[in-house]
Amino acid sequence: MYEFIDILIEEDVKIVETSGRSPESLMPxxxxxxxxxxxxxxxxKNAVSAEKLGVDAxxxxGNETGGHPGMGDVGTLVMLPRAVDSVNIPVIAGGGFSDGRGLISALSLGAEGIVMGTRFMATQEAPIHENVKQWMVSANETDTVVIQRNIGSPSRVALNAVSKEVDKLENEGATIEELIPLITGQRSKKVYFEGNLDGGIWSCGQSVGLIKEILTVNELIKQIVQEAKNSFEFIQSRIESIRT
Amino acid sequence: MYEFIDILIEEDVKIVETSGRSPESLMPxxxxxxxxxxxxxxxxKNAVSAEKLGVDAxxxxGNETGGHPGMGDVGTLVMLPRAVDSVNIPVIAGGGFSDGRGLISALSLGAEGIVMGTRFMATQEAPIHENVKQWMVSANETDTVVIQRNIGSPSRVALNAVSKEVDKLENEGATIEELIPLITGQRSKKVYFEGNLDGGIWSCGQSVGLIKEILTVNELIKQIVQEAKNSFEFIQSRIESIRT
Structure with missing residues (x-):
C-alpha cells in the first residue's frame, strides 16, 4: 500500500478514500x-473505530449499495442516521442514491453529502461498454442480488446468468474455491469491456432502477442540482401546508 | 371481509387501509x-395495479419494514421514489422511519407522509409487555431478521431464539408445515402479553436501532415535529453554504 501513497504524494492528491479493511496501518x-x-x-461499529483512528470523515x-454492503441487510435509511448519531466527524452516505431527491434525503438524515457509483456508470464518459449502460437504463430496482454473503464478503451485483449461478451454488453450500472461477474479476472485464452481459459478475446498486437515461457527467450534475431544488421546495410546500 | 366493512360503516370510519392481497373485491x-x-x-408493480383499481393512496x-417486506430486498430509499415515479396518486412511505429526520427524508423523496409501526410499539400507551419495550430500546439496527422468504411470505421479525431457529430450518429446506409450530401467532402472544422475549416470533423493523427511549405518543409526535424542523434547517444551511 505504501507505494500507492508515494504516487498520491507525487501527484499532489489531497483526499484519499480507504475501505475494505481498517485504515490503521496507513493513517500515520x-x-x-x-x-x-x-x-x-x-x-x-466500523465507523466508530475509524473515527478513533483519526480519519476525517x-x-x-447501506444494503442498497453496489459492491460491498454489510453482513446484515440494514438499509441506508436506518444505517445513515445511526452513523450520524454515533460519530462526531462528518458522514457521507452511499447506497441507493442516484438523483437530487436522494441527495436531499441524505442531508435530511444528517449526511454532509452522498457518494454515487452505479449512477456514474451510466454516463457517457464512463469507460465501459455501451451494452452495460443500456442494460442499466432498462433494469429495475429488483435486478440486483447480493452474493458471497456465505463466504463473508457480501457483494451486490447485477442479476445475470453468472450471479444467479453463484447464488444457487452458495445456497447449496459451495466453498470459496468453487466460486472463484465464477466471481473472478477477470470475468467481470468481459462485461465491462466486451459488453457480454452474462460474462461475469459486476457491481451494481439498487439505484439502477431509478436510472432513466445516459447523460454526460455535466448534465447529470446539473440535473441533480435541479432535482435537489425541486425536492427542497416540495418539502417546504408540505411544511407550509401544515402551518396554514 | 364484508362484515368488517359493515362495522366500519356503523362506526363511521372514514379511512381504510387494505393490504396483503389485491383490494379488488372490496373496492366497489x-x-x-x-x-x-x-x-x-x-x-x-402492486402499487401500479392498486392505482388502477381506484385506491386513493x-x-x-421497503426492506427495512417490520412485518412484510417484499420478496426482494429493495430498500425504502429506492422503493419509495420508484413508486412516486410510477403512480399519480399520493404515496405514503413505510419501512425504516422512526423520527423527524426520517419524515423529512420521505418528503424529500416525494412521499406525502410516513407510516410507523415499530416506533409506536415503544410508547407508553402500546398495550404490550414492558420487557418488549425495554428490548426495543436496547436493540440495534442489526437485531432483526427476515424469515419466511423461502415459503413466499417474507416477514421481518426481532432476532431471538425462535426466529434464529426458523431461519436455520428454512436454510435447511423446511416446509411451511414444519415452520408453523414456530411461526404461529399464538406464540407471538407470549412475547407481547407475557413478556417472554423468546416466546415466539414478533414483527420488528430495522428502525428499532434508532429508538432510544419509551415516550408517550404525545411526546413522540412533538419530538418528531421538532426533529423535522431541525432536519429541514440542516438541509437549508447546507444549501446556503453552497450558494455563498
Whole structure:
C-alpha cells in the first residue's frame, strides 16, 4: 500500500478514500502528509473505530449499495442516521442514491453529502461498454442480488446468468474455491469491456432502477442540482401546508 | 371481509387501509360508501395495479419494514421514489422511519407522509409487555431478521431464539408445515402479553436501532415535529453554504 501513497504524494492528491479493511496501518503516513482521509464502512461499529483512528470523515453505505454492503441487510435509511448519531466527524452516505431527491434525503438524515457509483456508470464518459449502460437504463430496482454473503464478503451485483449461478451454488453450500472461477474479476472485464452481459459478475446498486437515461457527467450534475431544488421546495410546500 | 366493512360503516370510519392481497373485491363496496382507501404494498408493480383499481393512496414499504417486506430486498430509499415515479396518486412511505429526520427524508423523496409501526410499539400507551419495550430500546439496527422468504411470505421479525431457529430450518429446506409450530401467532402472544422475549416470533423493523427511549405518543409526535424542523434547517444551511 505504501507505494500507492508515494504516487498520491507525487501527484499532489489531497483526499484519499480507504475501505475494505481498517485504515490503521496507513493513517500515520497519510496524516504526516496532510491527506484528508475518508474511510468507507458498511456498519456503524466500523465507523466508530475509524473515527478513533483519526480519519476525517466517514462514508457509510447501506444494503442498497453496489459492491460491498454489510453482513446484515440494514438499509441506508436506518444505517445513515445511526452513523450520524454515533460519530462526531462528518458522514457521507452511499447506497441507493442516484438523483437530487436522494441527495436531499441524505442531508435530511444528517449526511454532509452522498457518494454515487452505479449512477456514474451510466454516463457517457464512463469507460465501459455501451451494452452495460443500456442494460442499466432498462433494469429495475429488483435486478440486483447480493452474493458471497456465505463466504463473508457480501457483494451486490447485477442479476445475470453468472450471479444467479453463484447464488444457487452458495445456497447449496459451495466453498470459496468453487466460486472463484465464477466471481473472478477477470470475468467481470468481459462485461465491462466486451459488453457480454452474462460474462461475469459486476457491481451494481439498487439505484439502477431509478436510472432513466445516459447523460454526460455535466448534465447529470446539473440535473441533480435541479432535482435537489425541486425536492427542497416540495418539502417546504408540505411544511407550509401544515402551518396554514 | 364484508362484515368488517359493515362495522366500519356503523362506526363511521372514514379511512381504510387494505393490504396483503389485491383490494379488488372490496373496492366497489368501499367506494360506494365513500371510504378513503389506502393500499399498502411492498413492490412497485402492486402499487401500479392498486392505482388502477381506484385506491386513493399507496403506502409503500421497503426492506427495512417490520412485518412484510417484499420478496426482494429493495430498500425504502429506492422503493419509495420508484413508486412516486410510477403512480399519480399520493404515496405514503413505510419501512425504516422512526423520527423527524426520517419524515423529512420521505418528503424529500416525494412521499406525502410516513407510516410507523415499530416506533409506536415503544410508547407508553402500546398495550404490550414492558420487557418488549425495554428490548426495543436496547436493540440495534442489526437485531432483526427476515424469515419466511423461502415459503413466499417474507416477514421481518426481532432476532431471538425462535426466529434464529426458523431461519436455520428454512436454510435447511423446511416446509411451511414444519415452520408453523414456530411461526404461529399464538406464540407471538407470549412475547407481547407475557413478556417472554423468546416466546415466539414478533414483527420488528430495522428502525428499532434508532429508538432510544419509551415516550408517550404525545411526546413522540412533538419530538418528531421538532426533529423535522431541525432536519429541514440542516438541509437549508447546507444549501446556503453552497450558494455563498
Amino acid at each position: 503516513r497519510l496524516k504526516e502528509h496532510g491527506f484528508t482521509v475518508l474511510h468507507k464502512v458498511a456498519n456503524v 466517514i462514508i457509510i453505505v | 363496496r368501499l367506494k360506494e360508501h365513500g371510504f378513503t382507501v389506502l393500499h399498502k404494498v411492498a413492490n412497485v 399507496i403506502i409503500i414499504v
